[in-house]
Amino acid sequence: MVRLDHGTHFRKVTRTASHRRTVVRPPGHHAEPEEHMGFCFFNNVAVAARVVQNLTPLKKILILDCDPSVLFISLHRHDGGDFYPYGPFGDxxxxxxxxxxxxxxxxxxxxNGMGDADYIHAFQKVIMPIATEFDPELVIISAGFDAAEGDDLGECLVTPVGYAHMTYMLAGLAxxxxxxxxxxxxxxxSITKSALAVTEIIMGGAxxxxxxxxxxxxxxxTVWLVxxxxSxxxxxxxxxxxxxxxxPCAAASYSSYKTVVPTEANSPPLPTQEILKLHRQHYMYSEHGMMEVPLVSxxxxxxxxxxxxxxxDxxxxETLVFVVHEFGNLRVEMSASVMRDAQLERxxxxxxxxxxxTWVKAEGYSLLDVNLDQKQKVYAHLITYVWDNYVMLSSARNIVLVGHGPACQQLMDLIDMRETSVVESVRSVIQVxxxxxxxxxxxxxxxxxYRCHSFLALGCDHSIRRKVQEVEWHGHVLDVDEDRSVALFAKALPDIKRFVKAQLSCLK
Known part of the structure; x- marks a missing residue:
């Protein structure tokens, strides 16, 4: 449950964007079980959540609240307990x-004075990771616009654009x-402009x-302490x-995260990117015993x-699969659409x-996995460090390099920077x-x-197919009828397995 404050919209996101809308007055978030409070008679959102649980199959409900009271996830001005409704609750x-x-x-x-940057930072670092891990079946936003710029009681500085972005992130759940x-x-x-911004998002806009x-x-x-x-x-x-x-603190900066595939390689990241990375990281730790590699520097x-x-291991x-990728980066993984489906991508x-x-374990290989983002120039030092201090110090006689999306460039740079050791030990170079x-x-x-050891997996109708000379520089080339990069990788994996096995068999 997420709180922003006053009116109710139920929406099932579909390709046809069907909507049902009602307005709830008076507000309800301050009401307690046995007592009215703060202009509120009944806690509308809490009542609605219980009714949904009782009358529908939906059981897991996330409530987010963006003003001073405590529900499930609440962003609110607290002032150490000296702001309404006062006291230690809500700390x-x-x-x-x-x-x-x-x-x-x-x-x-x-x-007072908290603005878009603070709220978005909280969403990126706390709210969306928790919300994604919780995996709700319904999200209820208790939309409080007390935090809006121009509200003399809340004295905060959230703009309509800020409210729109927060709502957009939550719309990717459930x-x-x-x-x-x-x-x-x-x-x-302030209420008019902020409510309009939120309404445009729930009507399917970006x-x-x-x-x-x-x-x-x-x-x-505050976000760090929370x-x-x-944790x-x-x-x-x-x-x-x-x-x-x-x-003074330089907290994480934020840029727009609309899910249109960019035309430039250095376009800004998505907040959801970090969430998906963390979710995958936890999955790899808990389900497959993967370990974090310590970085001495x-x-x-x-x-x-x-x-x-x-x-x-x-x-x-004897054989080490060294994967360099951008898994979790929606700008790489998703086609050009206005609304993303973070649950599907996860x-x-x-x-x-x-x-x-499963493939790596079944073949008796080991796995070294490096997750990058769009800031590719700063990764050359990391990749060579991992190569020198882990790959080259392992007992592996056969290395399989696997690159994903824009991260493939890092493998090419590694080949050029560590030419001798790469040529001696690398048996396959996979680009997806x-x-x-x-x-x-x-x-x-x-x-x-490279040509003798390379495998290239392309999306359907890739432009390189019209450039015959460029295609010939790559060894084995596979066309895959898929747009999204992770799904494409999954479809190409059987062919990749066969290619790697054939390359390794040549050594025997």
């Missing part, structure tokens, strides 16, 4: 009781089954672009990744903590990860590029070797 250590312990998540802003109940707000102009922002020192510190508290209950939270580096540890994982194997990602590990341009080593002397 970050109010996490629920008994069987409900961990199911109350409070993000208590310590002062298959798009979303209800919005209008709650607080005391400036008619949010306006939002430029880079930096969360405030107080906001970043992540540290809630006791939610495995997807990484409190260390939220820790402010210094004062303080600089590497600070930048890339948690992005390199390996199977326990990484140093005792399912595809986990299913393919399972297939990958989808619709992204395939890559080649930059040194001419490496091209012939």
């Amino acid at each position: 970050l250590d109010s996490c629920g009781e008994g069987l409900g312990l961990g199911y109350s998540v409070n993000i208590p802003w310590p002062e 298959g798009g089954l979303l209800a919005v109940a209008l709650e607080g707000g005391y400036n008619l102009d 949010p306006p672009e939002m430029g880079p922002m930096v969360a405030s020192e107080a906001g970043a510190r 992540a540290r508290q809630q 006791q209950y939610w495995k997807s939270l990484n409190a260390r990744a939220c820790e402010p580096e210094g004062l 303080a600089e590497l540890e600070q930048r890339f903590s948690g992005q390199v994982i390996c199977s326990p 990484v140093f005792q194997c 399912a595809n990602l986990i299913e393919f990860s399972k297939d990958l590990v 590029v989808g619709h992204w341009p395939p890559c080649l080593p930059s040194r001419p002397e490496n091209l012939k070797w």
